[in-house]
Amino acid sequence: MARTISYREAINEALTQEMERDSSVIVMGEDNAGGAGGSGEQDAWGGVLGVTKGLYHKFPGRVLDTPISESAFIGAAIGAATRGQRPVAELMFIDFMGVCFDQIFNQAAKFRYMFGGKAVTPVVIRTMYGAGLNAAAQHSQSLYPLFTHIPGLKVVLPSNAYEAKGLMTQAVRDDDPVIFCEHKALYDTTADVPEDSYTIPFGEANVVRDGEDVTIVALGRMVHVAEEAAGELATSGISADVLDLRTTSPLDDETILESVASTGRLVVVDESNPRCNVATDVSALVAREAFSSLRAPIEMVTAPHTPVPFSDALEPLYIPDAQRVVNAVKTVMGGQNA
């Protein structure tokens, strides 16, 4: 039975159902309950944005508040994963990865290969990314390309509440380390979400809109921007195939290439900075594998090569919007049908 719930509630529900199903699932992070050691309410926050609210009382001893000490507790989540737990650790903002990156890319990501295939590290690191809340340069980045680059990690970017529940359930059950990137501007968005538990497999892009003239590849919040653009383009008679990548590692090469083989045109929409990002990666894939299908040069719509600005006059200029996507599509259409 589906009903409308928010992205935040969908993630909470996936965690609740997985914690009920599997007693090895534990949750940890800064203020994941909130109120530890204080004179007031325990479970005061449920994480800085309330995603884990309520789990503390439902699952005694399995929701652990941590000091602000990311290297130690992200490393602890990874270590616990090697010894039979399935930890879901919250690293509040993806921007804070810098203080604990070693534990993720030199430890968790490498154990399986470096130890000859004998390690299993089923850890999920939840983190909030993206611009749009005037949180400025150290709380707004889209750093998922960094993790996508690293063999051994899986990188997940749910675009709406339905996706968030299914992908989180898969992440908890997955036996590899998963970086689960939640867009901070999506937490209050809603969608129809089944009450029952379900998984969405990694590495299978979702065709959110069928079209014939151009392929628009997007991820995370940019899926909504791409859909808005596609709606506007439809009024000018241009039909866009819109793909939600869902995961950047693994990447669904096949669906991207099939779509481009059919449309002959590609626009990639990626909120991250433009050098060595998902847009360049997907563009390189298509240029290499489907060059003969292309009827126009590829266009990329990304953030500029700058930190995220604070001012509410500047931030909207930084974030890719539907108008820029429309313009890029019109460029690849070369004036045809435009």
Add this chain to the structure above:
Amino acid sequence: MTDTLPTPVPGGLDAQRLREAYRTMRTIRAFEERLHEEFASGDIPGFVHLYAGEEASATGVCMHLDDRDSIASTHRGHGHCIAKGVDVKAMMAEIYGRRTGACQGKGGSMHIADLSKGMLGANGIVGGGPPLICGTALASKQQNTGGVGVAFFGDGASNQGTTLESLNLASVWGLPAIFVAENNGFAEATASAWSVAADNIADRAAGFGIPGVIVDGFDFFAVHEAAGEAIERARGGGGPTLIEVKFTRYYGHFEGDQQSYRLDEVKQARETVDCLKAFRSRVTGTGLLDEAGLESIDGEVFALIDAAVAEAKQAPRPTRSDLETDVYVSY
């Protein structure tokens, strides 16, 4: 029973356990000294960091541990691996980069691991291990196994944020974790007397509200006793301990290091405080073990190391088909 009563022994160890301790320390020493020779011959790829001189630390701590317990190690990890029960032949094959190695030749000296033994790997990152041990200790606590986690790290890592954060987290969470700071006097070529801004690494324990203990790292019995107390306390829910083990490494930071940064302390240590010599003198002097018995262990150990090297040199190398396997469980 007609046997004579057992003689009281240091640390409550009977003759059998003392033989085990000696065998472990001798195996580590022989393994490292053989690697020192083999590395010079150019057959070993990469670089190796030898644990010779420090045997009493890994052995004295790990004798208290079993398969419930996990350890994290350092780039100087061969001794910890041997003391935690990792197969010596698989270790040697790994160091030679062979497919029969502990990590199928994909890890090498700095990453030997055997998770089935609770050995979470040597670690190429200075300070990489302590956070992981907070995790394994947490898992023991969640699962009520009575297990502990032991993080071995060096004086260099004692200055890393990861180590200090882990001491704090372990204390805050009351984890069954033991932090063993192996202070061998030098982090690479920099003296700990200069780089550690305190008289002792163990003094820092006070800042985290946990016990800190200083031990003579050449004295197996001292390490064994201090580790025993800390591990017993941790198993009983008494939280973490920081143990600083002080000694000298017998070789350079890595093989090939000319060690111009230090004078004659190695020669002096080898002659006067060596852990194997001290152990032998103590156990034979009190009549617990005899020289002949220890020499027979030496012979067995040397034969094992000879066989490990010979087998490693003959073992197959990984092939192209191994290059891209085992990155993920599934992808």
